Amino acid sequence: MTGMLCIHGMQEVPMSKQEAEKLEPISSRIPKDLLSSIDEIARLRKRNRGEIVREALSFYADIMADYQIAIDRMKDPTDQVQGEKEFLKDLGWDI
Numbered sequence: 001m002t003g004m005l006c007i008h009g010m011q012e013v014p015m016s017k018q019e020a021e022k023l024e025p026i027s028s029r030i031p032k033d034l035l036s037s038i039d040e041i042a043r044l045r046k047r048n049r050g051e052i053v054r055e056a057l058s059f060y061a062d063i064m065a066d067y068q069i070a071i072d073r074m075k076d077p078t079d080q081v082q083g084e085k086e087f088l089k090d091l092g093w094d095i
Helices: 017-021 032-045 049-075 084-091
Strands: 005-008 011-014
Touching: 032 049
Parallel strands: none
Antiparallel strands: 005 011
16 A cells, blocks of 8 residues: 545545555646536535546546547548448338
């Protein structure tokens, strides 16, 4: 175990050395109202602020990756657009 602690709700849980080594610290200034929202979400989910921020950033990164794929496909003239009926037929849905 390291000296680092992960806070779950109001209880501090020791973080293993392996878990701690996977994390890099960052610093950011955010509006107070956003911080209040993060704290409220953390309280409701019984998680700490860092867990909520990590989860939100991971979610955002996933969405942006999907968005970039969509943009790349829209710009690719060889990527054919498929209509709804053709799409459902390809899925084997006879609607």
